[in-house]
Amino acid sequence: MPATDSENRSSSRLAFLALSLALLGAAAMVYYHLALFMPHVLEVSSTRNLAGRYAFGDDFYPVWLTSREWLRERRDPYSAEVTRDIQQGLFGRPLDALIATDPLTDYRTFAYPAFTDLLFWPAAEFPFPVVRIVVVASLGALTLASVLLWMQALSWRVNWIWVTVVVVLTLASYPVLEGLYAGQLGLLVGFLLAASMLALRRGRFLLSGILMAFTTIKPQMAALVMLYLLVWTSHDWRARGRFCIGLFSAVILLAGTALVVWPQWIQSWIHVVLGYHRYARPPLVGEVLAEPLGTNAAGPATLLMIALLLIAAMMLAWRNRAAATESPEFWFTLSVLLAITSVTLISALAVYDHVILLPGIFLLASRWEAWTSTWPRKLLLALGVAVLLWPWMAAPIVIALRPLLTDQQFYSKAVLGLPLRTAAAFPFVVLGLLALAMRHAPKGNLADASA
Numbered sequence: 001m002p003a004t005d006s007e008n009r010s011s012s013r014l015a016f017l018a019l020s021l022a023l024l025g026a027a028a029m030v031y032y033h034l035a036l037f038m039p040h041v042l043e044v045s046s047t048r049n050l051a052g053r054y055a056f057g058d059d060f061y062p063v064w065l066t067s068r069e070w071l072r073e074r075r076d077p078y079s080a081e082v083t084r085d086i087q088q089g090l091f092g093r094p095l096d097a098l099i100a101t102d103p104l105t106d107y108r109t110f111a112y113p114a115f116t117d118l119l120f121w122p123a124a125e126f127p128f129p130v131v132r133i134v135v136v137a138s139l140g141a142l143t144l145a146s147v148l149l150w151m152q153a154l155s156w157r158v159n160w161i162w163v164t165v166v167v168v169l170t171l172a173s174y175p176v177l178e179g180l181y182a183g184q185l186g187l188l189v190g191f192l193l194a195a196s197m198l199a200l201r202r203g204r205f206l207l208s209g210i211l212m213a214f215t216t217i218k219p220q221m222a223a224l225v226m227l228y229l230l231v232w233t234s235h236d237w238r239a240r241g242r243f244c245i246g247l248f249s250a251v252i253l254l255a256g257t258a259l260v261v262w263p264q265w266i267q268s269w270i271h272v273v274l275g276y277h278r279y280a281r282p283p284l285v286g287e288v289l290a291e292p293l294g295t296n297a298a299g300p301a302t303l304l305m306i307a308l309l310l311i312a313a314m315m316l317a318w319r320n321r322a323a324a325t326e327s328p329e330f331w332f333t334l335s336v337l338l339a340i341t342s343v344t345l346i347s348a349l350a351v352y353d354h355v356i357l358l359p360g361i362f363l364l365a366s367r368w369e370a371w372t373s374t375w376p377r378k379l380l381l382a383l384g385v386a387v388l389l390w391p392w393m394a395a396p397i398v399i400a401l402r403p404l405l406t407d408q409q410f411y412s413k414a415v416l417g418l419p420l421r422t423a424a425a426f427p428f429v430v431l432g433l434l435a436l437a438m439r440h441a442p443k444g445n446l447a448d449a450s451a
Helices: 005-047 062-072 079-090 115-119 121-125 129-151 160-171 176-183 185-201 205-217 221-235 235-260 265-278 285-295 295-319 328-344 350-366 368-373 375-406 428-439 446-450
Strands: none
Touching: 005 160, 005 176, 005 375, 062 079, 062 115, 062 121, 062 129, 115 121, 115 205, 115 235, 121 129, 129 160, 129 176, 129 185, 160 185, 176 185, 185 205, 185 221, 185 350, 205 221, 205 235, 205 328, 221 235, 221 295, 221 350, 235 375, 285 295, 285 328, 285 428, 295 328, 295 350, 328 350, 328 428, 350 368, 350 375, 350 428, 375 428
């Protein structure tokens, strides 16, 4: 039945109210992050004598520096000497094993595949203060584009006001703000993943595979999705095989070109990856288990939980290997795998990589009416929405408390960390809601189900 004029006006008023609240919450979150949270983080670093020149853009700095050092002096990006130069730029000095408060001396070793430097070598020709501004602006634009690409891929059609709400909240979310401030390439991988999946949805398998290949600059973010798509492709090679052709051709080209420049880069990179766990925080699963079980017991329990989740991921991938790209089964599988990735393969500190949760969030949002049929589902959905919106609701409260509290009270974890309280729990909430929603997903075309 067509909506009445009264219903349309009510819907428009609700949309404009949501946009107004989104703009207010986004402005508060940006102010909180840039004017309150990050200055405090830098102040704490200064007390440990770890405040360098490039806190803003620090995650892109190793890429810029290693590209620059190779172009000028042909230095190995994985060498200990280059690592010390990276630390000098980021911390103002190389790390010292004799200083108890310092991280391990190989902290901030260049951890990307060597072909990442080849992709970004033009940036090395410009001063880093200029480069980081361009990188951050580009990542912001790509994140905005990824939102629109995911919405198209999922056939989530809403009017421009709601699209604006989604874009505003995404760009002002804690993971994206962290990624933008750091110049983190995880935001680029999020865009490439969205572009690859939209190309796949539109039947452009070769292009999808090529785009997916570029996500290997951070392979942990898309590893489970790539494995699923390889299984999915093998089920119908004649129709889907071009995805594998595009993927493997581009990966071979990237890796082979890097081998010409650095013949030993694969061994060096694997060595860095294998040692990464010594100074990186464990995945979120480990963080959750560490508190109730204790540090000693959490290690084996974490490995067991990660193994169980990865086995479940592979079973899900195998079960839905025949799913068509226009079916809900395909997109639920993809979203669940990305949610599992966020809690098992990504460091707990890498919140910027949580942009891979966007398709799962959008999939749930596009099908929210299916959750309102029973009270338990309504309650679960309400809890999920509360966890999602918490940072934008809490940021104005923290800002309002600033003039009312002493510095010691305000900069305590209980107050300053208030908007970030749900950051660790949110990926688990998304995973749980997706797992429940998948059980009740109707068959048929995704576009019909999301209308």
